[in-house]
Amino acid sequence: MTSTVDVGDAELAYVESGTGSPVIWLHGSGPGATGMSNFGGNLPAFEDHRNIGVDLPGWGRSPRPATDEPLIFHAAERVCRAMTALGIERAHLVGNSYGGAVAMRIAMAHPDRVDRVVLMAPGGVLPTDAPPWPVGLEHLFAYMASEKPSRDEMAQFVRLMVYNEALATDALIDERYESSLRAHPELPIPPNFGDLTPDLGLISAPTLLVWGREDQTVPLTWATRILHGIPNAELRVLPHCRHWVQYERAPEFNAIVREFLLGGAAAAAREG
Template sequence: MTTPTDLPTMQETTYDVDGKKIFVAETGDGPPVVMLHGGGPGASGVSNYVRNIARLAERYRVIVPDMPGYGRSSKGVDGADPFGYLSGLIRGLLDELGLEKVHLVGNSYGGACALRLALDAPHRVDRMLLMGPAGAGTTRAVPTRGMKSLLSYYTGDGPSRLKLETFIRNYLVFNAASVPDSAIEDRYQASIDPEVIASPPAKLPSGPGALRTLWKSDFTRDPRLSRLSVPTLVLWGAEDKVNRPSGARMLADRMPNCDLYLVANTGHWVQFERADLFNRICSDFLAGHR
């Protein structure tokens, strides 16, 4: 299994997109693949895909941004339409990179961004692979315990290493021992950046526009979904405690060109827990082998 020490040398660049700074690490040659990370506390692009980048870079140009609100990118996210805001900035990043069309890989929060981008601008997306994406019917039931843990990280008594470790080991993965202590410590340090604490990127909407925001964030209510012809593969951990696995069937039932793979004994972080399986399936799917 790929480990952090297997990461190749990556070119690091910060782009100005509509007045926001978007940090990008990239490596490899071939068709461009943009990998969008999840929204847990302390997340970042490279840390999210640390077990996948080297393998995919054997066949692809792998482009890994820090999502707006995270890592070395500008902080703050438009809470009225977060996925639309993220999608717009990532589309602007593609313009800055001079890329008309790319493959998209998105995990959780990043999966929701990828799906929104494909709905808004399908001509910019070649193939799309989603892992436990947010927005797949999540507004129709009480949030999972994992989602509550994520969204409450900055509330109450504020962030702590214990709260983060509880979220990662109890909810993010199926096998708690698969996540090294060093990864938790790195994410904790990133999560207490004063700019992030001042404006947490992932939080429940509130106020008079909250219901409208939740509605916009549920892709299964979007009529464009049934017309989206972008070849899509959804990978979902059967033991996902953050986004319910039932969301996988909701997407597959509505999207006309969507394959579904439910991964046994796996939580929300498929690309990390089942890296060898993910790397093989992802590489082949993006090459057109279904």
């Protein structure tokens, strides 16, 4: 069941499950994305954690903010406010794409609130030669720019997110398409997400990067800056996999992330 939490200037929608140490799940910026569309299939493997699957501002059932602030920075502060309102002092952060960038921003600005960080092909850090954009981002921006996006456009986008196109089921396409029509972003193209590159060194939390080798949206070649910029980062690459690692390779993803989160809090890692 979807609930809402007051973050001062708006409400964020979220879904909660499980009990234990908190994990905040942060979705990507693709059309139709929500906390549950990105992570609903993973959460049953984490029932020994208190899972908070957030709809970031402007996606899912969370309203679009009226702000000129870069989206990553704006969303990060609202997630921190939501944590406070929900009585969560510290949490693990798991984010893919845009949600990964939001997780990085929280870890930069509020390191005392973060235990461990898992990033799946995160945004917010671009190579010096971008644009041109990878084909997945081209389709994402084209969908955002369309006044009346079609189901066929959504189908094309979803198929680019997975290496095994059999996983781009009609049910998944329909779910994402219907969600995109409820909260179609009204944003400049490309949106003003913000640049996290100068502050990567501020992330003190142990950080796991998980990447699909065949990612066509945030390519593996983009990982280098992040891997070398975050002091305590490691990288796992999954072959035959594109952008939706948590969906396309769910069993491996769940095992990798569970092992990493059980490694302990950031403070313990620093003391060791």
